[in-house]
Amino acid sequence: MQQTERTSLWNALSAAGDLSGRFVFGAESSIALSDLLKGSALYGRGEELCGRSVLVTTTNQFTTAWALIELDGVARRIVLCTPDMPLEHLPYVIESADVDAIVTDRTILDLDIRSPLCFCPCSRQIVDGNFDRSVQHQTEWILLTSGTTGQPKLVVHTLSSLAGAIKNSNTSAEGVVWSTFYDIRRYGGLQIFLRALLAGNSLVLSSVQESTADFLARASSLGVTHISGTPSQWRRALMSPSAHLIQPEYIRLSGEIADQAILNQLQTFYPQARIAHAFASTEAGVAFEVNDGLAGFPSSVIEHTPDVDMRVDDHCLSIRSNRTANRYLGTEPPILKNEDGFVNTADLIELRDDRYYFVGRRDGVINIGGLKVYPEEIEAVINRHPEVQMSLVRTKKNPITGSIVVADVVLTEHSSARRDLRALQGDILLLCREALSSHKVPAAINFIPVLAVAESGKIVRSKCVM
């Protein structure tokens, strides 16, 4: 389908039809979408930000949502700070993105910046009045991802590249209420923000101050129909006694490998839901989604995905489309695309029976006695066990082989109390031995009560060998 050009988020929302009864819901308050179009969250000072490179750093996603609607099409650049970025990186971000204005709801930023900056407070209250939005900019959206050296990487998108996978819809999406476990200041959450707002649908935002159980209860009371998260966030949600409160029609997974176990668990728990897992990254954009309920993707996806060119370079998936980011910003920025315009995702895939499976990250490989091991491949096998909720495979220092694979395993709630844990270790190891070569079989299975999930929604993987 031919996509019409989206000039700005504000224009798209204005054209989305009847917005009555449509809201953005935060944990503590909500705002009608129609009020967002009529008023200003920036004390009516949006005009001062025309053509500027604006850093948006707020204490919560709710105010970020308002600022994004007001700034897109007005600012030259929106630089979107992630919630967990240390403030010490702000000077680097400001310099790299040529920032000359800051939108924030913080009272003190404590910045040591020499260049003049326009500070614009961001309110939790919409004030009446807007300004002439006839001067339009093709705003660059700068998303931040964690870099290997500690400095964030600044990834350049536009509304068109961010929303390239979201179809224009003229049909009414009556009753659709979106939500996401993600924070909208990250690529995965921003996708859901745009899906909701571009179609004029309601959106329920999560909050770091809220437990998973409370969030699910709130999502339920607000009638969420479409909800997304990483596999780790979904595993955590399924452990919550509130998981049964929501009755989603559509479940979307992204950000990590969706293994067969989590797909099966979700389908069993929410039999009415359509379950999709999407392949996307901040740099590569949304490439494709898989709707057949199976892990991996059919090999035909590589050659037959409309608007997206894909190829496999040395087992890594590379992607070229109008949804990929444009470039990195910064001093001596790394190369984002090769000379043919492809983004190498560093996600390793393996072809088995005419289906590709993700096996791990190229930089996540661990070395056991000279043999390569991808933790995600082993976790996918462990997660198949019906009494396992989630797992993390890591290396452990070993006096004989240098390092060895061990697995930390969280059991489903009902199993940990009644099982003979030693027998269960044996069961899980048997499963691994049946499916994996011997160097990939964990030397030990440690049962632990919980695994850390980062603010990004992804499981926390320690880089150091323990």
Place this chain on the structure above:
Amino acid sequence: MDIRSEIVDQFTQVAQEQGIPLAPLTDDLALLDSGLDSLCFAIVVTRLEGLLEVDPFSSSEDVRFPVTFGEFVRFYDNAAN
């Protein structure tokens, strides 16, 4: 379970898991003749650390790896006491 029994248990279990025939575990059995390979020993050491909460290999930079099964048991005995 005492340390020797736990060690015998782990040698037996790992050999069984890896499908390796295990020689009778006498004190003078050279570990290299036990049938277990280096991956098996790595697994045994990792599991013993979990079970006995002791890792004699990390106690010093220049530990000498035990040569016989008897030395292996004493190695753990000494570390545990």
